Amino acid sequence: MPLREARFVVFDTETTGLDLTKNRLLSIAGVGVTGLEVHLDDAFEALVLQTDVGGADAAVIHGMVSSDLGSGLPEDEAVARFLAFAGDSILVAHHAAFDVRMLRKAIAPHRGARVWNPTIDTAQLAQRLEDGAMSSGRAEGAGSREAYQLDNLVARYDIEAPERHTAAGDALATALLFQKLLKKAERRGIHTVGQLLAR
Amino acid sequence: MSSDSMILTVASRLGRHPPFDRLEPELLERVARRVRIRYLERDEVVFEQGQAAKPEFYVVIKGEVAVSQQVDGQTLLVDVCDDGDIFGVRALLAERRYAARTQAKDDTLLYVLPKETLEELMRDEPRVAMFFAAGFAADLPPRLDANRLEAVRAARLHERANSAGDDVRRVDPVRDVLTCKADTTIRVAAQLMSQRNVGSILVVDDERRPIGIVTDSDLRKKVVGQARDVSGLISDIMSAPVLTIDDQTTVSSLIATVMKKHVHHFAVTEDGTPSTPVIGIVSEHDILKTQGSHPTVILSEIGRAKTKERLRALRDQAEDLLRRYLEEEVGMGFLSNMITEINDNLIHRAIHLSLQELAEQGMKPPSSFCWLALGSEGREEQLLRTDQDNAIVYSDPDEDEAEQARAFFVELGERVVDVLVEAGFARCPGDVMASNPKWNQPLSTWKRYFSDWIREPEKMAVMHTNIFFDLRPVHGDESLAHALKEHIFERIKTDRAFLTFFAQNATQNPPPLSFFRNMIVESSGEHRDAFDIKARAMMPLADAARVLIYDLGINIYGSTAERWHRIARADETLTRLSEEAAMAYEILMRIRAMEGLTRGTSGRYVHIKELNKLERQTLRNTFSVVKDVQLMLTSRYRIDFLR
Missing domain, CATH: 2.60.120.10 (Jelly Rolls)
Known part of the structure; x- marks a missing residue:
């Protein structure tokens, strides 16, 4: 499928921390990118109801107030709704592996519920496009890894991202980054989703 | 979610x-x-x-x-x-x-x-x-x-x-009004006023109907000033009767009363008469506070001004008001009406004061006369105090009185022009003013002037006398102006070639192609940074409207925008373009006035880089209207054949 015809859903999850086994989902936000444009009329945002959250550091990172944690949807329901919103589109996230694992964990108790969607990691994509057409996209060394943190990419690609560190703010920043990367990919001769997903 | x-x-x-x-x-x-x-x-x-x-x-x-x-x-x-x-x-x-x-x-x-x-x-x-x-x-x-x-x-x-909607704004009285009975002592009343920290106390009867009022100035003048005993009764020093109104009274009608009767307080009663109980009080201060400076106030003050300095101060106030209204984006039609009303009243006052001075020297107008406004003043669109353009027409005197009339009206013209200069209206560099004997003539001479211009329009163009065709009576015997206008229409009817010259005049100055950033793009490809909004955009539209109203026989004194609206109605083929021209002209007036107020100039040269984006975009969009109007004139009057 041509890049310009596909629907990508760029998303971000916000969690109580970065440890998959201990931490819980706080919110999910996603926005559609179709025809290389970010569509605000195709956006999703859900807060997750968490009653037993201990990680005070999350509140610091995400600037969340405790009252936010008391409202929202049950975790599995929030993820199920997000997956319904995403449909069969390609999921895109920064360090996507982590976010996808958070989604999988949330719906794990439900038999047969899976995340089937193809996924794209904007960190890997950026590195691949910057390093050369056929780079594997594997992170090489700590310095390089840091260069592909969302903060650094946002600065390097001159993206306005006023509401960082919320799921919605990061999803929007990632979408704007992804949009630029898609243009870059086209210039590298990548015109189809297949080419984009190919390793 | x-x-x-x-x-x-x-x-x-x-x-x-x-x-x-x-x-x-x-x-x-x-x-x-x-x-x-x-x-x-x-x-x-x-x-x-x-x-x-x-x-x-x-x-x-x-x-x-x-x-x-x-x-x-x-x-x-x-x-x-x-x-x-x-x-x-x-x-x-x-x-x-x-x-x-x-x-x-x-x-x-x-x-x-x-x-x-x-x-x-x-x-x-x-x-x-x-x-x-x-x-x-x-x-x-x-x-x-x-x-x-x-x-x-x-x-x-x-x-x-x-x-600007005071016409419908109702008074907002103070409901919690301080009152006392007629047998209260001055001391107690004064204590009440000071406790409540108010400037007045209403004296009421047993049914709370107003019978008088005492203000702090009464206390100062009548008690302190006259060393009166404070154990005396309040009724001895109260002003009575009190003016009463109801709470549906409009602010504008109160302003008029304040001005006319010099009253400072109104008691608000249930039905507006003194025979029902008091429900509130409105002070002059309250009214003026809500108004700030107000056109009605300025107008009424102009009518009472005794000196040139006072006239100038009032016109300065009008300019502040204009600036505020422009910033609030009040409609241009309203603004130009307001300023024209103020300018006209200022002229009335200047003429009144001058006639008074002449009368003191035993000189009286030997015949009826009419003060004419010309140019932008004649078109009721002189928002800023730009140059004066005016003239006097007087009814033809008998031959033996001609010299006396001439001397009187030139004297009057000089005095009025001087007052206007003092009020901030500069002298016309071309000396088109009533102080110039050439433009201070009996009706018959004026008719001859116009006949000549219409017969030989080439000369007229050289002398820039087209502003005379915007004449409007401001003071005196308007029938003289009407007669002159009738004469012009008749002459034009018999000499259509004149309109072609008139139209050609309106197409002399094409608008720029466009501009971006702070540069004007000319069709030659040249770029400049200041834009002559008068010559390149406003005059072409004003000139074109003038040609068309004289052509279509629309006999009105009015602004360029009004003229375009009338043209739109008179000729269907011009409706759309005319409505656009009217709107474009008002936009241009607004931009020019803002430029002029900001820089303290006539606003004629607009500095593109100081316009905001919206103004720039808007100004640029008027160019295509000017261009279309000029194209229309060219084909309507077949101007190309003359070139």
């Missing part, structure tokens, strides 16, 4: 720019929900010249978009859109092809909004409708005209109601 924080981020980004900065948060959010974000790499094209309009328009969020036009095989850069600029609207509203190519000059981020959003905003938001309608008037299709004008009218009414 909705995606609120993402939408809010986009809404706040969009809300930095006009017209979105004027939207209520709720509506802004609704607009933000429709945004598509597009990223353009350098040199990427948004649309091509000649391409059919897409059902969307664009806001530049970051970066730059070059707008270029193919003219005679050459590519001409006509504009550069940067942060907050909107493009793609004109073709969209006109449902026609794009008139230019748009291309990213640099990496650029656009917010793309659907056509429906534009339509919704124009329908529901008068202020936004005004933004788009005024800015893009030149490109609207006839189908939308009615809606557009309706929206603009609604916007003006709205503005008027908010900014």
Whole structure:
């Protein structure tokens, strides 16, 4: 499928921390990118109801107030709704592996519920496009890894991202980054989703 | 669940720019929900010249978009859109092809909004409708005209109601009014006033009906000043009767009363008469506080001014008021009426004072006369105190009194012109003023002047005497002005060639092609930084309207905008263009007045780089109207044949 015809859903999850086994989902936000444009009329945002959250550091990172944690949807329901919103589109996230694992964990108790969607990691994509057409996209060394943190990419690609560190703010920043990367990919001769997903 | 924080981020980004900065948060959010974000790499094209309009328009969020036009095989850069600029609207509203190519000059981020959003905003938001309608008037299709004008009218009414609508504003009395009985001692009443920290106390009877009032100035004058015993009764020092009103009284009618009767307080009673109980009180201070300076107040003060200095101070006040109203975007029709009313009254007063001085020397007008305003003053559009252009016409005296009449009216002309100079209206550099004997003549001479100009228009053009054709009676015997005007119409009827010269005059100065940033783009490709708004945009429209009203026999004294409205009604083939010309002219007047007030100049040379984006865009859009008007004159009067 041509890049310009596909629907990508760029998303971000916000969690109580970065440890998959201990931490819980706080919110999910996603926005559609179709025809290389970010569509605000195709956006999703859900807060997750968490009653037993201990990680005070999350509140610091995400600037969340405790009252936010008391409202929202049950975790599995929030993820199920997000997956319904995403449909069969390609999921895109920064360090996507982590976010996808958070989604999988949330719906794990439900038999047969899976995340089937193809996924794209904007960190890997950026590195691949910057390093050369056929780079594997594997992170090489700590310095390089840091260069592909969302903060650094946002600065390097001159993206306005006023509401960082919320799921919605990061999803929007990632979408704007992804949009630029898609243009870059086209210039590298990548015109189809297949080419984009190919390793 | 909705995606609120993402939408809010986009809404706040969009809300930095006009017209979105004027939207209520709720509506802004609704607009933000429709945004598509597009990223353009350098040199990427948004649309091509000649391409059919897409059902969307664009806001530049970051970066730059070059707008270029193919003219005679050459590519001409006509504009550069940067942060907050909107493009793609004109073709969209006109449902026609794009008139230019748009291309990213640099990496650029656009917010793309659907056509429906534009339509919704124009329908529901008068202020936004005004933004788009005024800015893009030149490109609207006839189908939308009615809606557009309706929206603009609604916007003006709205503005008027908010900014200048004292005609309907009711008084807002102080309800918690301090009262006392007639047998209260002065000491007790004064204590009550000081406890409550109020400046007045109403004296009432047993049924709380007002019988008098005591103010702190009464206490000062009658008690302290006359060393009166404070154990005396309050009724001894009260002013009676008290003027009573009801709470439906309008502010404007009160201002008139305050001015006429020098009263400072009104008791508000149940039915507005002294025979019902008091429910409140309104002071002059309360009224003026809500008004600030007010045109009615200024007008009435002008009528009482005794000195030139006072007239100047009042005209200065009017200018402050003008500045405030311009900033509040009060309708131009209202503003020019207001200032014309003030200017005319100032002239009345100047003439009155001068006649008084002459009378003291035993000189009286030997015959009836009429003071004529010419040029922009004649067209009722002299917002700023630019040069005077005036004249006197008087009824033909008997031969033996001719010299005496001549001497008297020149003397009068000189005195009035001097007063006007003192009030801040500079002398006309071309000496077209009533102090010049040449322009201070009996009716028969004036008729001869016009006959000559109409017979030999070449001379007229050289002398710039076309401003005489805007004559308007301001003071005195208006029938003299009417007679002169009738004469002009008759002469023109028999000498149509004159109109062609008149029309040619109106096409001498073509508008610039466009401008971007702080440069004007001339069709020669030349660039300049200051723009002669008078010669290049306003005069062509004023000249054209003058030709057409004389051609169509529309005998009115009125502004250029009013003239265009009348032309629109008189000739169907000109309706659309005329309505656009009227609107364009008012926009130009506003821009010129702002420039003039900001820089303390006549506003004639507009500095492009000091205009905001909206003003720049709006000004640029008037150029196509000026150009269309000139094309229309050229074909209507076959001017090309003369060249």
